[in-house]
Amino acid sequence: MRNDSRTLPDPLGGLGLTPAQAVLYTTILRLHRASPAELAAATEHPQERLGEQLAALVRLGVVDQRSGEYFARHPAAALGRLVAERLDRLAAESRQIDSALSSIRELMRDYDAGHDLRSGPFPVEAVSGADELFESVVGMAVDAPPLDVCAAIPDHRTMVDFARRYADTWVDAQRRGLMSLRMIVPVESLSVPGLAGKLQELTAGGGSARTLDRVPSWFFTAGHDTAGLPALWGGNPPDHGYKCYFVRTSVMVGVLRSLFEELWARAEPLPWAGSADGVVQVLRLAAQGMCDELIARNLGVSVRTVRARFADAMTELGAQSRFHAGVRAARRGWLKEADR
16 A cells, blocks of 8 residues: 555645655545544554644645544545645746746846946947937937937927928838837927927827926937936037937936926827817917807807817816916917918
8 A cells, every 4th residue: 555655745745745644645545534543554654643744634625534533535626626726826926927027127227227326437428410419319219129219308499400300200210110209398399380290290100299388408318228418407409509418327317217207297298189179279269369159150069069168178277267278278389280
C-alpha cells in the first residue's frame, strides 16, 4: 500500500499537500473510513505522529472527522475545490505580475530621472531659427513615431508663422500617425488669418487644441525625453529670433508636462468644437444685430429654441445678461467664423 501511494504525492503537492499528508490522504481514500489506530497500522507510522497531519487534511476540506473516525470526501469535490482555490491564487499572482510589468517603464523613467539628477548638468542643445525649431520636432516624430507632443504658444506672431509656413507639415505628420499633438494657444490668436482652418484640419487628424486668455510662456515637450524652452522664460520665440533650447532629460520633461496638464485643464475647447454649435450660432447672429425672430428665421428654428440657446450660453459663460454673454463669447473667440 505504501509503495502504490508514492506515485501520488507530487500532483497532490501542487495543491498544497505535503508528501506525508498525501500518503495519509491516499490511505484514507482506500480505507474510506478509519480510526487513527487503523491509519497508523496502514502507514506504519506511530499514531501520535498522525494527529497534526490528520488535522491539516480536515482543514483542507479533503477529510471529515466523525465519532473518532476519519472519512475521505469524494476526490472530485474535495480536490476540485483545492484546484479552484489554487487557480484563483495563480490568477491573482498573474495579475500582480502583469501590474509589475506595466510599471517597469515608469520605474525606468524614475531611474533615468535620478540618474540625470545625479550625473551633473542636463544635456542641452541650442536651436536657432523658426525653420530649425519646427522641422526638428517633425524630425523627432519621424525618428520615433508616434511622438506625443504638447506645445504651449503664448504669442500672436508665432501663430502667424505657424499658420503660414509650418501648419501643413505638422497636420500631415498628425494624419500619418507620426505625431500626437496637443496645443494651448491664446484665444486672441484665433483671429490669425487661416489659423482656424489649420486647427480644424489638425483636430480632424486626431490632434487637439485649446485656448487660454493668457499662456504664461512658450515651451513644448516631445515624448518623455525632450523639452523645448525659450531663451527667456515667459518670452516669445520671435522676440529672440526663435532661439531656444532642447533639454533632453526626463526630470525637466516631467515638470513641463505637469505644467502643461495643469494649463490644459484650465483651457477652453476651440469655439467651433463640441456640441455647443447652436449656442455659438445664436451669439454670432445676435452680434450682427439680429433680433430673436430674425435669428430664428435664419436658423430655421423656433423663437423659443433661440431663447433657450441664449440661456444655455449664459450658463456656459457664467454671464448675467445677453450682453455680458456676448462680451465673454467674443473673448473666447466664439464670434469668429472658422476660416480656411
